[in-house]
Amino acid sequence: MGKFFKKPVGHDLQLEVFFNVIKKGESEGRAFLFHGPEGVGKKFSAVYAFASLVCESKLQYACGECRRCKLISKMTYPELRVLEPSGKGGQITVDQIRENLLLIGKYRPIEGNWRMVIIDEAHHLNLPAQNTLLKILEEPPESTIIVLITPTPWVLLPTIRSRTVDIHFRRLNFSDFVKVMQDNGIEVSQKDYEMCFGAPGLYIKMIEGTADEYEDAEKLINDLIEPGSKILNAYQLLVSKCSDQKTTLSFLKTTKWVILHKIRQAVEKDEEQLKIEDYIHLYDVCYQAMRRVESGASPSLIAASLSTWKWRKG
Numbered sequence: 147m148g149k150f151f152k153k154p155v156g157h158d159l160q161l162e163v164f165f166n167v168i169k170k171g172e173s174e175g176r177a178f179l180f181h182g183p184e185g186v187g188k189k190f191s192a193v194y195a196f197a198s199l200v201c202e203s204k205l206q207y208a209c210g211e212c213r214r215c216k217l218i219s220k221m222t223y224p225e226l227r228v229l230e231p232s233g234k235g236g237q238i239t240v241d242q243i244r245e246n247l248l249l250i251g252k253y254r255p256i257e258g259n260w261r262m263v264i265i266d267e268a269h270h271l272n273l274p275a276q277n278t279l280l281k282i283l284e285e286p287p288e289s290t291i292i293v294l295i296t297p298t299p300w301v302l303l304p305t306i307r308s309r310t311v312d313i314h315f316r317r318l319n320f321s322d323f324v325k326v327m328q329d330n331g332i333e334v335s336q337k338d339y340e341m342c343f344g345a346p347g348l349y350i351k352m353i354e355g356t357a358d359e360y361e362d363a364e365k366l367i368n369d370l371i372e373p374g375s376k377i378l379n380a381y382q383l384l385v386s387k388c389s390d391q392k393t394t395l396s397f398l399k400t401t402k403w404v405i406l407h408k409i410r411q412a413v414e415k416d417e418e419q420l421k422i423e424d425y426i427h428l429y430d431v432c433y434q435a436m437r438r439v440e441s442g443a444s445p446s447l448i449a450a451s452l453s454t455w456k457w458r459k460g
């Protein structure tokens with residue numbers, strides 16, 4: 147059995163809630179909102195739960211051996227769809243919602259009793275897409291489970307939230323974190339755990355793909371914080387990193403993460419309070435900038451305002 151079909155670690159309660167709602171079979175119970183920190187296993191849990199529902203073994207959980215389980219593990223099962231930001235500015239558009247959700251309720255699933263549509267990074271649903279989705283959620287299509295996944299549920303319309311079953315995922319405790327990483331063949335320490343805030347997905351991302359982004363974030367923070375800060379350098383770096391909404395958000399997220407790490411280091415080394423306060427302030431500035439980009443502010447505006455944050459600190 148591949149690691150894909152090991153039951154997600156640390157989310158027993160969340161899966162139990164999911165299966166209980168499905169068992170009740172109420173149509174209003176077929177749309178879920180999986181939210182909680184990035185990288186803790188929300189999407190994996192959704193896919194695993196779906197596999198458990200359609201698995202041919204009829205065991206309680208997905209067997210990982212049958213044809214359906216294998217197709218699902220390759221994400222090629224016909225009744226499992228994943229929508230992600232693909233529109234202009236990294237949005238999930240109304241067309242994506244229509245194409246994937248509007249008509250499917252008219253047909254029975256090709257096989258199995260259920261289909262699942264995952265809307266990943268649901269905070270990127272633009273307003274028209276949210277409104278269309280809202281209408282669909284009023285009467286969810288037959289045999290269809292819709293799962294919205296996001297770390298920031300508050301950016302969704304309250305009416306969407308009220309029509310979905312709210313399932314809150316939490317960061318893993320240390321021993322669960324170690325277990326997940328061991329399954330991935332990675333040895334970790336308490337320090338690694340703290341660095342990624344108990345989110346295995348974030349840890350893997352950190353050590354694998356985004357090393358460049360971390361280096362640039364570090365450079366940016368130094369340019370912004372150190373005495374005689376190099377505003378022009380910071381601005382140029384920001385402009386190169388903030389080309390569209392998606393890349394801007396990704397870079398700001400990494401920057402926030404590096405700042406947190408620096409705060410922790412500074413506290414450990416007992417550095418001067420003023421410097422720590424600067425980090426905290428800069429963290430807040432990044433956080434606000436992310437919120438503004440998410441609500442549609444232009445990335446170039448963000449680049450300008452971030453690089454001059456110290457002037458405006460007052």
Ligand SMILES: [Zn+2]
Binds near residue numbers: 202215
């Ligand atoms: Zn199976």
